[in-house]
Structure formats: C-alpha cells, structure tokens
Amino acid sequence: MSAGILLQVAQTLLAILLAPLLMGWVNQCRAWLQGRSAPPITQPYRSLRKLFHKDAVIAHTASPLFRFAPYMKFACMALAAGIVPTIANDLSFSPAADVIALVGIFALARVFLALAAMDIGTPFGTLGARRDMLVSFLAEPALLMVFFTASLISQSTELPIIVATLAHKAFAIHPSLAFAAVAFWMISVAENARIPVDNPSTHLELTMIHEAMILEYSARHLALIEWAGALKLFTYSALGIALFLPWGIALQGDIAALPLALAAIVAKLAVGGAALSFMEVVSAKVRLFRVPEFLGTAFLLAVLGMLIHFLLEG
C-alpha cells in the first residue's frame, strides 16, 4: 500500500515537473518546422522562474476569486495528472474519479478561470470567457462520447480498468477506437487552445480565446496558469496515450516494468509533441465561427466510433 502511495506521489510529481518540458519540446519542434532557430527546451522553466520572481499586479476591482482562480486551476490540473495513468496503472488515487469525473475536474478549472476573467471587468476578459465557454460546451460532450466509446470495450468508465483491458489484450484493431482517437485529437487541440482553434502565441488581443482570459494576470498567478496549461497539455497527452496506445505501461504492482514504462511514455510524448507541432505549423487558425463545425466534427466522429462498436465489435 505504501509503495502504491509512493508511486502515486512520484507519478504526480513527475507530471508536474515534466509538463513544462513537453511544452518546451512542442515549441522547439514548432520553431524548427518554421525554419527558425529554436529556444532551448528548458525555456518554459526559465519563464516560470522569471514570473515567480516578479511582483504581482492586481487590478483594484479584483475580488478574491481573481486571486484564487490560478491556484484552483493548478490544483485541478495536478489532481487530473494524478488520476490519469502515465507510467503505472491502477494507482491509489485512481478510484477517486472515473473518466466522467475527470471531465468534471477539467470543467471546474475552466469555470473558475472564466469567472475570474469576468470578475476583473475588462472587455477582453469577458470576451475570452465567453469564447472559451463556446469552445468548451461543444468540446465536453464530444470528450464524453470518446470516453463512452472506450469504456464500451472494457465495460467500465474506470480509467485503470479501461487501460488494463486495452493493454492486456492481444493486439487487435478496434475501428471504433480509431474514430474515437481522431475525435480525441481534435478535442485536445481545442481544449488546450492550440491552432487551428486558438493561437497560444498571438499578441492580437481581439483574436484571443484562452489568452484573453488571462491578460490581467501577472507574476506568480500567471506562472501558475501557464504551468497549469502545460500540465493540461501533458495530462491530455497522457490520457490519449493511456486510451489509445497503452502498451508499455506498468500494470499494478509491477515495479520492475517501471523503467521501461518511463522510457515508453517519454518516447510517446516526444512523438506526440512533434506531431502536434507539425499540425500547428501546417494549419492556420479557423474563423471563430468555424470552431463549432470543427468540434461538431469531433462529436460526430466520436458518435460514429460508438456506433461502429455496436455494429462491428458488439
């Protein structure tokens, strides 16, 4: 039991500490693909250190909610990172939440950030909050559909059981999962505010979605939000890997498999990060009112995956 807790703590800490590295890797790949020299992979850590050393500037009109939201967001993302199996499956935290509760945790973080953005009273905050809600209310049902498709195979919404079932099985092609995987990719792009839905590196305040919400944040608050953003990308990537490419993960109590599991997740994240940056470099941002079409497609694919499960695999 104590080993389980130790492993749980180790995995959560690993996720928190490695998340900025994934962000750095994506940025690095993006720079290379655009044909410019890349910042060092550790650049996100340097930015975080810089932000933590600064004094926070907070508007006079800000309520305590505004100060609290970054901590809330970070805590939610850390909790999610603890639940999603990255190197080992079925950790002590896992029974705390199934996939439906996981969607709820993401939603909780988003609601707090949106409230904080509106709390400050600037037009950009409200604008961003409104747009973020537009994106997420379309992304959430699609994400649930993806989870349902995956859970149909294992007959459970518990992540460890889904992962164990899929990882244990002899290699089999599930057409339903192929659809679900594409849908999950699209949802991840939208939820993590990446191109073609949002542009994380823009300075044009009128085009922003996620960035518009956090324009008023500075110093440690901004650092926490940035870090939580990196953690969210990490968690989504780990979730995608756990659902669709679980091979190599250490099953319950299998300490000897941990080094291999660690190597496997690092390799998968590296490939995934490179793929994400490639997609970002070749795409342009869609017009805001095309985002519903984009996420509608994701929802449709997830539903198709589910139907195909009943038709072909049921």
Added chain:
Amino acid sequence: MKIGDHEWRLDSIGPHIWRGSMETGQLLALSRAVKEEGGQLVALWGSDDRHLNGGFGIHVALLTGLGLAWVSCVLPAEAPAYPDLAHIFPQADRMQRAAFDLLGITATDAVDERKWLRHNAWAASEFPLRKDFSSLAARRSPLPEADAYPFIYVQGDGVHEIAVGPIHAGTIEPGHFRFSIIGDRILKLEARLGYAHKGIEKRFEGMELATGARLAGRVSGDSHSAYAWAYCMAVEMATASTVPERALWLRALFLEIERIANHLGDLGYLGNDVALAFGFMQFWRLKEDWLRMSIKLFGHRYLFDCITPGGVATDIDAAGCAELDALACRIEAEIRELKIIYDEHATLQDRFADTGICKPELAAQLGLTGLAGRASAQTWDVRTQFPQVPYDRLDVNMATQRRGDVLARAEVRFAEVYESLRLIRDILKRLPAGGIHAPLQPAQAACEGLGWVEGWRGEVVVAVRIAADGTLDRVHPHDPSWQNWPLVEMGVLGNIVPDFPLINKSFNLSYSGPDL
C-alpha cells in the same frame, strides 16, 4: 484647365500638377465639378498666411483626369471660415477637423464638428500651427483640462462596447478603437487617432531645405523614400532646380525597393494574423535579405536619407547592379513558391476571402486610395496615369482587383511585388550615366511647389512654401491613410471581432502619417 463644362484658371506648374487660387464659392463649384467627373479629393490643409496677406489659407489637392490640382483660398484673419467640402468628398471630414484643431479655421455647416487631432496637449482655444503659437510656452504651461470626446453610441438589446487601445498587446502604433458589438458581430467601429502627435508641421517652419528632407522622410518611417522624394520634388519645383537624370532613376529604384520591403512584411503579417506562422517566417526572411541588401548597397536598411534635395546621396556601381539584379531574381522565384502555398491553403483562403469587404461603389464614394483602393477597383496609380521621370519611360502595369476583401488586398500586394521586381531589373538595365546630385537654385523670392509620389501605401503629397530668406515657411505632408482609415471602419461592419486585426493589417495604415 477644363473640368466639366467650365474652364478653370489653373496654371501648370509641373508635369500633371496644376496650381490656382480662387474664392471659396468657386472652390465649392470646382469640387462639385471634379466629383462629377469621377475625381477625388486627395488632401486638405490650412496655413497661417497672416504674415503674407493678412489672412489664413485653405488648400485642397484635387485628383482630376489631367492631374493634381492644388487650389487655395484666402480666408479672413478674423473668424476664418470656408464652405464644408465633406458633403461632396466625405474624406474631407477628418482633414477639416484637423485643420480646425491646428489653425482654428472652420468649415461652415460641417456635419461633424468634433475635435480630431487634439487630445489634451493644448487647450481648445489654442491653435498650435498658428505662427504666434509658441511650442516652448505651451510646454511650460500646465496641461489644460481634458475635454471628453463624444463617441457615437449604438443602443439596443445585447449591444455592448469593447474599447481597444491606444496601448496594444503588440508593439504597434497607438490608436483607439471603439467597437459596438452583439456577441462577436461588429455593428459599428469608431477609431480615435491622434495619439502620435509630434508637431512635425510646426517643426518644419524656418528649417533649412536640406534638413527638411530628413524630417519629411521621417513622417512615416515605412514610407521614407516616398515622403523624401515628394518633398524633394516640391522643393525642386519651387526653386526651379533641375535634377540629374540618373538621380531621378535612382529615386525610382529606392521607391520600388521600399515598396517591396513593405509588401513582403505585410504578406508575412497577413499569414501571421491567421496563425500561419510559416508564411510569416518565410516572408520575413525574404524581407530581411532585402533589407540587408539595402544596407550593403546604399548604407541604410530602410534607405533613410538616400534622397536629398537636388538628387540622391548614394550611387550604385556595376557590381551592385548585378547583385541587386540577382537578389531580385531569387526573391521573385521564392515569392512565387510561397504564393502557391498561400493560394492552396484552404483555411487561409477561407479567412482571407469575403473578409472586410469594401465594395467599389463605397470605395469611390469615400475616396479609398492607393493599394487598398486598387483592391476595390479604384484604378488610380500615379506611376501609371501621371508618371514623372522615370516612370514615363517604365510603363508600369497597375494591379487591380474588384472584390475589395482581404484576399484582394493580398493579391494586389503580390502583383505589385512582381511588378516592382520587374521595374527594378528594368531600371538597373537602363540606368542613365552621369552625376547624381546638382545643387539647388537659390530661392530669390517666396515660392512654392508640390510633390506627388505613389508610395507603397498610396499617393503621398507634400506641399512646400519657401520664404524669401530661403527657409521653409509651410510644409504639409499628406499621408494616404487620411482617406483610408474611414474605410477600415466601414469594411469591418458585419464581420466578427476576431477578424478585425486581419482586416486592419490588410490595409496596414499609418498612425503617424496622418497625425503630424
């Protein structure tokens, strides 16, 4: 000069440039005749002439089929007023308001009498461009009470405002934009400019002619060559000086180099604004190569101070010609490849097409000019229709589009880059031999001249009056952004807020140029 059925008393003072003075009533009639003929008002400005004739002056530059007509009227020193021209040429509105803010000359019966350039730096009762206004005294006195600027409010269920700027998240020029929106749809946009006021027109007074060229070129840094050439053209016209042939050809070379540098930058920015950073990086790499060529061959990345009164400051040798020619060929090949990528990128085309439309009828009504005008079927290009030396021997092809959207403005930029690259190669081949500079003739008496150049953004006009002692008395540089800013406000209507930066960038107007 015959416009409509009437013969107007205007004298030709240079190729395609006409000069005349008349009563204010005649000015109104002339404006109507020009409008009926399909012409436009290019510039409107005032001057304090009390030391010359005891009154003020109002000047307009009108674009006619025969060229540019510079017409002036004398206004009385007490209560100077002239008839409103904005009901004929809507683009005159802001120029009239600026003329009042700076000189206190009023357009009678104007619909919009709000201030325009004045914010809080001087009081409503002070007029900084009057000769008796002392900048030094104004700087020492405390700031006047701020008076609010009444924006136009849109009312209705669910309508709200977003105020953007004048400080932006990016490093761009200052401008305030007031959006009235429903959801993300724009119902009205009102721009408030004038945050970049530097007192340039005041600074010109009493300046030496050579120093004036340096200042004129800095009115809007991205149009340095256009302004410097227009200023020099005006000064050379005023002093009846002749410029060596080779210098004129080199000026055209500089102007085309400047056009390409700006178009490359804008094409990159257009990609960046739809988050296609690849396009941004590639076009800016090309722009950087281009600028490095400029500093290597001519000593300045943006060719600052290469054009001087009487000629140019730097020459190009045979090796330089070969290098520039080779670079032009290489860049053209790369741009053609990049254009294919832009053309075949579905999302980019979706963002560009039908975004920020300025219909040709509206463009004609509001006097949209320059590059943006040509994208909305306003077929005016000084280089083609009213060419000076050497454009009269270069046969410039005008790039036009009818759609008037972001895509059309991008297409015009591509076409103009190709054309400018062709012109550069042509100029290099035919560059006449000889000197590059001749001293100006000394001014014997008070004299005046006007320069008219097609800059990359549109037509730049610089009007110059030289005092009898040979220093500058009044200089008015006119930026095409004056006419085009109102069209940005019209073009965004019905679009969504996140598309505004893209539309704005597709015009890429100057904040500094119309705010001297």
